[in-house]
Amino acid sequence: MAEHDEDNVNLALLAHDLRTPLGAMRLAAELIGNGPLNETQKDQLDTLLKAVDALDQMTGELIVQAEPDQHTKDKAVPISSVVCECADLFQMAAANKGLKLKIRLQEPAANALTLHSGPLRRAISALLDNAIKYTHAGRVTVELVSCPEPANTKKISAKKQNGGESSFWVSIAITDTGPGIDPNERVNVFQPFVRGKEVSGQASGSGLGLWGTMQTVREMDGALSLSTPAIGGCRFDIQIPVDYPPAAMVDGEDLVASAGDEEIVLPEHVLIVDDNDTNCRLLAALLECYGVSSDIANSGEQAISCVDDKDYDAVLLDLNMPGMSGVETAQALQAMRPAQELPLIAVTAALEAFGDKRLREAGFLEVLAKPLSPSALHEALVQARRSKNVFWI
Numbered sequence: 001m002a003e004h005d006e007d008n009v010n011l012a013l014l015a016h017d018l019r020t021p022l023g024a025m026r027l028a029a030e031l032i033g034n035g036p037l038n039e040t041q042k043d044q045l046d047t048l049l050k051a052v053d054a055l056d057q058m059t060g061e062l063i064v065q066a067e068p069d070q071h072t073k074d075k076a077v078p079i080s081s082v083v084c085e086c087a088d089l090f091q092m093a094a095a096n097k098g099l100k101l102k103i104r105l106q107e108p109a110a111n112a113l114t115l116h117s118g119p120l121r122r123a124i125s126a127l128l129d130n131a132i133k134y135t136h137a138g139r140v141t142v143e144l145v146s147c148p149e150p151a152n153t154k155k156i157s158a159k160k161q162n163g164g165e166s167s168f169w170v171s172i173a174i175t176d177t178g179p180g181i182d183p184n185e186r187v188n189v190f191q192p193f194v195r196g197k198e199v200s201g202q203a204s205g206s207g208l209g210l211w212g213t214m215q216t217v218r219e220m221d222g223a224l225s226l227s228t229p230a231i232g233g234c235r236f237d238i239q240i241p242v243d244y245p246p247a248a249m250v251d252g253e254d255l256v257a258s259a260g261d262e263e264i265v266l267p268e269h270v271l272i273v274d275d276n277d278t279n280c281r282l283l284a285a286l287l288e289c290y291g292v293s294s295d296i297a298n299s300g301e302q303a304i305s306c307v308d309d310k311d312y313d314a315v316l317l318d319l320n321m322p323g324m325s326g327v328e329t330a331q332a333l334q335a336m337r338p339a340q341e342l343p344l345i346a347v348t349a350a351l352e353a354f355g356d357k358r359l360r361e362a363g364f365l366e367v368l369a370k371p372l373s374p375s376a377l378h379e380a381l382v383q384a385r386r387s388k389n390v391f392w393i
Contacts, residue, residue, distance in 0.1 A: 050088060051089055105144050108146060114243050115243045120172075127213060180232055222238060299324060315343070346368065
């Protein structure tokens with residue numbers, strides 16, 4: 001009979017006992033759901049159920065860890081689903097503070113699988129909790145992208161003898177617009193019982209969150225880092241090796257689909273930027289024929305505001321506008337969203353004045369000459385959809 005560590009057994013007993021009130025909470029929530037609810041109440045109840053289920057999973061993991069002879073078959077879970085589930089749990093908290101909580105998923109990282117969904121969920125949740133707790137205005141963003149293996153983990157990977165180390169890594173970044181952390185404090189911020197001076201008086205806390213998150217990430221053979229974005233605030237990057245890389249990846253390289261095998265998919269929602277209302281309405285009607293919805297901005301300033309507030313699959317941008325020109329607008333939009341995230345399509349009646357080559361060098365994916373050819377527009381939309389490998393949720 002295997003020996004049991006007393007601390008582990010006590011922790012498992014506590015986790016076991018917690019499952020009783022958790023079960024009661026879930027049953028009560030389900031009973032509430034059987035009654036008449038408005039849409040807001042349904043969303044709030046759904047968040048409550050997800051939170052109960054997350055706690056139940058955590059307690060189950062504690063029980064399993066305490067039993068050395070108990071072997072469970074780990075289930076591979078999409079990392080993107082873990083990211084989305086965590087964000088869903090904090091949407092209400094963010095909304096209550098007037099914050100925007102956005103999710104950004106980039107292929108092929110969005111299709112990667114992990115066997116460590118529980119620890120990853122705890123790490124993301126801890127960072128999201130801090131980000132929302134200490135951010136009073138602006139937004140919190142969760143980004144899932146592929147990344148190279150961090151330099152400080154290469155020695156760990158080299159010591160692995162099972163040949164199972166991953167050549168594909170992902171980064172889950174949580175970025176906020178809060179007060180940030182003083183550079184002089186960063187060396188100690190991942191130590192237990194340490195809190196930054198900027199936030200210590202804003203909300204209660206034990207100073208264990210970041211330390212615990214660091215331990216959790218290390219258990220996944222990953223790395224946790226802190227940086228300051230250009231707009232201020234904090235950016236925490238969880239970088240972990242992937243247990244099952246995306247099917248479209250072999251040794252970290254993309255597989256190119258054979259010509260003729262790829263399904264033609266158009267963008268779902270685009271932004272039309274033109275100071276001429278008639279041109280906007282005609283273009284919107286043409287897009288509608290293709291099943292593509294659109295918003296309209298009549299100036300560069302309006303376009304910037306729209307992109308800051310909403311997510312678009314592409315922008316159709318007129319180059320000749322009074323005030324802020326199309327090229328200036330494109331530069332501003334590119335500073336907000338990189339090309340793979342927001343493809344730009346130039347629309348102009350004076351292509352000779354700009355030149356196709358110059359516009360492509362300026363960052364435009366496609367250039368359309370007025371009067372627009374429906375087939376040329378369709379092809380440009382297809383190219384925009386193919387080039388876009390980042391999806392906001």
